[in-house]
Amino acid sequence: LPIYPSSILSLFTRSLSSSSSMAPQEAETTVAQKKNYGSSSIDEAPPRKNRVTVVGSGNWGSVAAKLIASNTIRLPSFHDEVRMWVFEETLPSGEKLTDAINTKNENVKYLPGIKLGRNVVADPDLVNAVTGANMLVFVTPHQFMEGICKRLVGKINGDVEAISLIKGMEVKMEGPCMISTLITEQLGINCCVLMGANIANEIAVEKFSEATVGYRENKEMAEKWVQLFSTSYFIVTPVQDVEGVELCGTLKNVVAIAAGFVDGLDMGNNTKAAIMRIGLREMKAFSKMLFSSVKDSTFFESCGVADLITTCLGGRNRKVAEAFAKNGGKRSFDELEAEMLQGQKLQGVSTAKEVYEVLSHRGWLQFFPLFATVHEICIGTLPPSAIVEHSERTPK
Numbered sequence: 001l002p003i004y005p006s007s008i009l010s011l012f013t014r015s016l017s018s019s020s021s022m023a024p025q026e027a028e029t030t031v032a033q034k035k036n037y038g039s040s041s042i043d044e045a046p047p048r049k050n051r052v053t054v055v056g057s058g059n060w061g062s063v064a065a066k067l068i069a070s071n072t073i074r075l076p077s078f079h080d081e082v083r084m085w086v087f088e089e090t091l092p093s094g095e096k097l098t099d100a101i102n103t104k105n106e107n108v109k110y111l112p113g114i115k116l117g118r119n120v121v122a123d124p125d126l127v128n129a130v131t132g133a134n135m136l137v138f139v140t141p142h143q144f145m146e147g148i149c150k151r152l153v154g155k156i157n158g159d160v161e162a163i164s165l166i167k168g169m170e171v172k173m174e175g176p177c178m179i180s181t182l183i184t185e186q187l188g189i190n191c192c193v194l195m196g197a198n199i200a201n202e203i204a205v206e207k208f209s210e211a212t213v214g215y216r217e218n219k220e221m222a223e224k225w226v227q228l229f230s231t232s233y234f235i236v237t238p239v240q241d242v243e244g245v246e247l248c249g250t251l252k253n254v255v256a257i258a259a260g261f262v263d264g265l266d267m268g269n270n271t272k273a274a275i276m277r278i279g280l281r282e283m284k285a286f287s288k289m290l291f292s293s294v295k296d297s298t299f300f301e302s303c304g305v306a307d308l309i310t311t312c313l314g315g316r317n318r319k320v321a322e323a324f325a326k327n328g329g330k331r332s333f334d335e336l337e338a339e340m341l342q343g344q345k346l347q348g349v350s351t352a353k354e355v356y357e358v359l360s361h362r363g364w365l366q367f368f369p370l371f372a373t374v375h376e377i378c379i380g381t382l383p384p385s386a387i388v389e390h391s392e393r394t395p396k
């Protein structure tokens with residue numbers, strides 16, 4: 001039989017799910033069957049059900065809540081309800097965003113037109129939203145996480161498990177601090193990460209994609225996260241390399257800014273491919289220089305090369321950087337972000353600054369010309385055209 005284009009992904013999905021220890025969504029089983037506890041004996045205490053809270057409700061945060069809610073409703077080990085913490089704001093209509101989400105079952109500002117699932121409950125009170133949850137999904141722009149963690153100190157039990165979907169890092173006096181580490185250090189809880197080639201608006205309409213869960217030691221917990229996120233159109237693979245996965249997700253945003261400059265200057269596909277290749281090489285070198293445990297194979301997972309490709313083709317960092325270059329660097333990223341993204345936040349510009357701080361502090365600037373050049377263009381020290389003039393000087 002001929003293989004039709006539409007068959008390709010389903011074949012791929014089947015082969016992936018059969019080789020993985022965790023099957024994606026079992027579509028033919030009804031929710032009622034899934035939620036049936038009738039088979040357990042009367043003297044056995046029913047296992048404690050997991051309660052999930054999503055901390056964040058932006059573009060990706062809302063899609064994450066939708067994915068999770070589609071699974072908690074069918075999996076017996078989870079409470080149906082998924083709480084979603086909302087950084088409250090008032091819409092132009094005068095309505096509170098939280099009320100609009102709960103009334104319309106839709107994040108009208110950050111993910112309009114997509115139903116989240118009736119079991120998603122928006123809550124503007126951060127502490128209330130996390131109370132009682134034993135699985136926390138952190139998904140906010142990275143610059144807000146330090147403040148969020150501070151508000152949660154002392155409010156979370158040590159047996160709570162967390163996962164971070166946040167692409168970014170903090171730079172402290174002691175050096176770089178990944179967001180998963182920030183969560184672990186501030187809240188005293190374990191934290192896995194989920195990263196991948198995941199443009200939120202595409203996953204919102206259930207287009208096939210993949211993601212990577214990075215974990216430290218607890219494979220069982222990683223499998224629980226995989227189960228919580230996996231659907232027939234969202235294939236999640238666990239990898240024992242939390243730093244590698246998180247650094248891929250973080251650093252690709254800097255390369256995306258470079259790709260946007262190339263697009264803004266109409267330099268063409270070959271140049272963009274060259275920038276992506278140099279960027280990938282710097283991502284790998286930087287990750288390994290920071291953490292010798294980072295595995296080469298991680299760069300071939302969805303969180304690595306696949307995310308780099310999607311972000312350099314269709315991400316928000318790329319888009320705003322393109323506009324920046326088209327304007328000859330005369331309009332600031334802040335101004336363009338506010339105008340073009342309507343409240344959504346870029347991660348690449350601040351990450352480039354954070355990476356630059358690490359590079360200068362450690363004396364590594366000469367090894368990372370692309371990363372350094374992106375930051376210098378963002379702050380106006382160099383023109384956008386410097387992206388090729390300077391980045392090509394990467395030492396071998």
Ligand SMILES: NC(=O)c1ccc[n+]([C@@H]2O[C@H](COP(=O)([O-])OP(=O)(O)OC[C@H]3O[C@@H](n4cnc5c(N)ncnc54)[C@H](O)[C@@H]3O)[C@@H](O)[C@H]2O)c1
Nearest residue numbers: 057058059060061087139140141144166167199200344345
């Ligand atoms: N959007 C995507 O396609 C996508 C995909 C994968 C990963 N990510 C990553 O997920 C993370 C979250 O991205 P997103 O797309 O959900 O967010 P977003 O870009 O839509 O950002 C807007 C969110 O930030 C919140 N916010 C604004 N000011 C705040 C404040 N002071 N304190 C706390 N929150 C505030 C807003 O309420 C809103 O929920 C980022 O690290 C991003 O890189 C995004």
Ligand SMILES: O=P(O)(O)OC[C@H](O)CO
Nearest residue numbers: 196197198199315316317
């Ligand atoms: O839109 P961006 O540039 O924030 O990228 C979105 C995702 O990280 C792509 O996986």
